[in-house]
Amino acid sequence: MNPGRFFFAIVLRELQVAFKRWGDLASPLMFFVIVSSLFPLALSPKHEVLRNLGPAVLWIAALLATLLSLNALFRTDIEDGTMEQLVLSPYPLTLAIFAKTVAHWLLNGLPLVVLAPALAVTYYLPAEGVRALCLTLLIGTPTLSLLGAVGAALTAGVRQSGGLLALLVLPLMLPVLMFGARATDLAGSGEQIAGPVYLLAALLLLALSLLPFATAAAVRISLD
C-alpha cells in the first residue's frame, strides 16, 4: 500500500467509526447552535446589537464547539491499542495522525462552515458578512483542528482533561479567533477583508507544516 492509500484508508476508517456513533458527532454541532442562540436571549434581540456582536459570538461558539469535539480524538485509539498498531505500521506516524486530523476537520469543522450561514442570518448579518464568516471559518477551522490535535494528544493520558485541554489550546487559538471575527466584522461594514484572510491562510499553512509532527511526538509521549 502506498502512503497515499494508507492516508485515505485512515480517513475512511475515521469517518466510518464516527458515523456509527453519530450522537458523538452531532453533540458539538448542537452545542454550536445552542450557544449561538443563547446570546440573543441573554443580550437583547435588537438588530443592531446582534449585528455588532454576531461575528464574535459565532466565532467563539465555533471555537468552543471544536474544543468540545477534541476530547475523544486520540483517547479511544490509545486505550484500545489502535494507536500502537499505527506506530508499528511501516508508515510514518505523522501521516496517520495527519489523516486523523483531516477526518476530524471533515466531521467537525466542515459542518460548522455549513451551519454558520443559517445562524448568521439570525444575527442579521448582511450578505457580505455571511460570506466572510463562511470563508474565514473555512480557512480557520482546519487550523483549529490542527492546534486542537496537539492539545488532545498531550492530554490523552490525563484522566480529567477537559479543563486542561481548554487551558492549553485556547491561548494558541487566539490569533485564528481574532482574525476570523475581525474579518467578518469588517466585511459586515463593507470593508476590505483581504488582510485578515491572508493572515488566516498564512496561519493555516504554518500549522499544516509544523503541527502534525508535534502531534505525532505528543502521541508517542502519551503512549508509553
Added chain:
Amino acid sequence: MMWNWFHKLASPPHFYRLAGIFAPWLLWPALIMLVIGMYGGLVLAPPDYQQGDGFRIIYVHVPSAYLSTMIYSVMAITSGIGLIWRIKLAFAVAASAAPIGASFTALALVSGMLWGKPMWGTYWEWDPRLTSELVLLFIYFGYMSLRASFEDLSKADRASGLLAVIGVVNLPIIHYSVVWWSSLHQGPSIGKLGAPSISGDMLWPLLLLIAASTLFFGAMLLYRVRAEVLDREHNARWVENLLGDTPGEE
C-alpha cells in the same frame, strides 16, 4: 572535552554541588544591586515632567516584563535540550523556572495595571502588549497544569517540554497577531504618551534593576533546581550520603 563538561554538568550530584556554590554568588550581588537601584530609582531620579512620580513604577514593571519573556525562553530552550538529548536535569531546570516566570508575568501585569490607572485612566486597556502578556501568563499556567496532571514524572517532563517548545513558536505569532489586530481596530486609540528619550539619571537605576532581577532569577532558579533534583533523586545513593539518614527506607 566540551561534551565531557556538558555530561558532567548534567549529572545531578555534580550539578547540585555546583549550584550550591554559585547560588549565593548570584543572590548577594542581586540584593545589593536591588537596594542601590531602588534608591536610585525611587529617591535620586527626578520626577517625570509629564507623569510625575507615577513613572517610577517602571522600575518594577520593566524588569519583570523583560524577565517574563526571558524566563519563558530559558524554559523552552532547556525543554528542547531535554527532549533532544534526553537530559533529565534540563527538564528539572524548565520545571523550576516556570513558577518564577509566571510570578514575574503576574507582577508585570499588576504593575502595568497600577500604572495604567493614573496614566490612562483605566486599569485595563486591550493594548497589544498587555494582551500578549496576559496570554503569556495563560501559557505559563497551561504548562504548569499539564505538568501537575501527570503522575509519571518522565511523561510530565516530555509532554510539558513539548508544550513549551510549541509555545515558543506560538508566542511571536500571538504577539504580532495582537499588534496587527489592534491596528485593524477602528475604535479610538488611546493617546499614548510619546516615549521621550529617557534621561541618564532615570536610566541607570533601570538598567541596574534589570541586571539585579536577572541575577535574582538566576539565584532563585539554582535554589529551586537544587530542591527539584533532591526530590527527583530521593532514592539515589548520593542523596542518602548527603543527608546522612535514609528517610526512604522503611
